[in-house]
Amino acid sequence: VIFTQTPSGTPWVGTSCQTMGAHYWWPCKAAFFHQEDKADSVSIQLTVPDTLFAVSNGRFLGTVPDSAGWKTYRWLMTYPASTYLITMYIGPYVELTQPIPIPAEKDTLLAHYYILSGNEARARKEFFPRVPDELNLYTKYYGPFAFAKDKFALVQSSYPGMENTTAVAVGPAFPHTLLPGETNPLQWYDRQFNYMVVHEAAHEWWGNAVTALTWGDFWLHEGFATYSEALWMEHRFGEEPMHQYMxxxxFKVDSTTSVYQPRHKTAREAYHLNIYWKGAWVLHTLRYVMGDEAFFKTLREFNTDPRYRYHNAATADFQAACEKNYGKDLSWFFLEWIYGTGWPEIHFESQVSGKKVTIQVSNVSTSRTRFKIPLDVVLHSRAGAEKRRLWLKPGQNRFKLTAKYPVTSVDPVGLRWILSRKKHGTMWYFTDLDFVMGKFGKGLELTPERKLFVKEKEASYISPVRYLFRGAKFVRLRLDTSKDARWKKVALEARAHFFRKKNQKPWEKVNPDSLLPGNLQHARSIEYRLDFSRLTGETLPIPKVILTYE
Ligand SMILES: [Zn+2]
Structure with a gap:
């Protein structure tokens, strides 16, 4: 239970009971090991000073007066709920509502936003244009919202975020979420969306409606909510940004622990960050193995299956649901990726001679797990493209293919879907996305056609802060000059980023095709600047800056 104050000094109370802790503030059994541990329904009555508003789970039944200066807020959660999701928020809240049409269900959902008084305009700007799209996306992929008769609600909270059912905490501030083409007022905010809403709202499906049977199955909450972020990226920005996001x-995936954590008895041990990153990654790879149609059909069936919705499910239940739609055994996949540790290191080479293609793939594991995995390759020719699926066995693989037409190039497209670390070019950013987020100097303008107009001498662009990933040996920042010769006149500079201005170091020139200057190799975060002053008066396409880890 968090007792704090709003910026204006009014009492502000909240609770967050991720994993364990609910039993510290209300009488309950704080675990979700068996189905019977969900409460069938929960009645909550909160008596608070009558100047404050008390929000909780479920539907609002009204208030009753208490002793002088106090009143009681009555809430009723009519659906089964895990005890760790029961919550209270007390503060100077106001309620905003938004009817959200859900065409796929021929229904309208009334979304409630409980916001601290004075924050209404910001909340409207943040939530109203986006939450309808998010709820419709989740309805499409995961099935109808499970708690529709009670409510869908987002609540401003003093702590960062928590998936409290029907009253999801979204943190104290609302970082402005970008729509394509918008500029980010918070330059340092290195995300294309409001993580708290995209991630925590996904838990209404994964965690709150379908709950893990044991702590070992906890990735069914966090892996799925984290993969929802990638699905949002794909939906909103396209496939390429989704792959970049993944x-x-x-780089955050740990090779020593598995996604399923069977031997971990306690909640604390099971709550390993790998259930987020590797959990999301195995779903990405599973989607690729199964194909979109079977994968998304499975997600929806699994989430809406009456055996699991409002109840609990195990990893084995999810596997059975996948196998039903895939039509084949998937125990090899689950053993390798979910019960096993590590990932394959895949090294791909191809030689082309007319219609004949020889492909050599080395598939070496970073752990004791041996990986069998399909690798999709596209054979390009003047007549078009042919896609082939090659099944890699552990170790060295050699394939001889014959295409219909003489092959011009071979593209191992499947690599983007497989959690693996390649030696080169594992990570990259393009400025195409950055230009939505970075800071423009006054001499530089973005035209409606998404071209750059260099109006006057002081024409620069500063990227948002880029957090560099540890674990890569070298960081390379490069300006791609291949598409437009004028890009060669753009100067690229970089510097380590510091929140305190007085620590800020001067910009350093980045030479084309060389590594970042030495002291920046070890920086935690960097910014880069593109200087267009040698191109005054010109209108040119947005150049690409590519950040790679080697
Ligand atoms: Zn989560």
Whole structure:
């Protein structure tokens, strides 16, 4: 239970009971090991000073007066709920509502936003244009919202975020979420969306409606909510940004622990960050193995299956649901990726001679797990593209293919879907996305056609802060000059980023095709600047800056 004050000094109370702790503030059994541990329904009555508003789970039944200066807020959660999701928020809240049409269900959901008084305009700007899209996306992929008769609600909270059912905590501030083409007022905010809403709201499906049977199955909450972030990226920005998002996440995956954590008895041990990053990654790879149709059909069936919705499910239940739609055994996949540790290191080489293609793939594991995995390759020719699925066995693989037409190039497209670490080019960012987020100097303008107009001499662009990932040997920042010769006149500079201005070091020139200057190799975060002053008066396409880890 968190007792604090709002910025204006009014009492502000909240609770967050991720994993264990609910029993410290209300009488309950604080675990979700068996189905019977969900409460069938919960009635909550909160008596507070009558100047404050008390929000809780479920539907609002009204208030009753208490002794002088106090009143009681009555709430009723009519659906089964895990005890760790029961919550209270007390403060100077106001309620905003938004009817959200859900065409796929021929229904309208009334979303409630409980916001501290004075924050209404910001909340409207943040939530109203986006939450309808998020709820419709989740309905499409995961099935109808499970608690529709009670409510869907987001609540401003003093702590960062928590998936409290029907009253999801979204943190104290609302970082402005970007729509394509918008500029980010918070330059340091290195995300394309409001993580708290995209992630925590996904838990209404994964965690709150379908709950893990044991702590070992905890990735069914966090892996799925984290993969929802990538699905949002794909939905909102396209496939390429989704792959970039997943590539970025791959650097956080730990090779020594599995996604399923069977031997861990306590909640604290089971709550390993790998259930987030590797949990999301195995779903990405599983989607690729099964194909979109079977994968998304499975997610929806699994989430809406009456055996699991409002109850609990195990990893084995999810596997059975996948196998039903895939039509084949998937125990090899689950053993390798979910019960096993590590990932494959895949090294791909190809030689082309007319229609004949020889492919050599080395598939070496970073752990004791041996990986069998399909690798999709596209054979390009002047007549078009042919896709082939090659099944890699552990170790060295050699394939001889014959294409219909003479092959011009071979693209191992499947690598983007497989959690693996390649030696080169594992991570990359393009400025195409950055230009939505970075800071423009006054001499530089973005035209409606998404071209750059260099208006006057002081024409620069400063990227948002880039957090560099540890674990890479070298960081390379490069300006791609291949598409437009004028890009060669753009100067690229970088510097380590410091929140305190007085620590800020001067910009350093980055030479084309060389590594970042030595002291920046070990920086935690960097910014880069593109200087267009040698191109005054020109209108040019947005150049690409590519950040790679080697
Ligand atoms: Zn989560």
């Amino acid at each position: 590539a970025k996440m791959s």
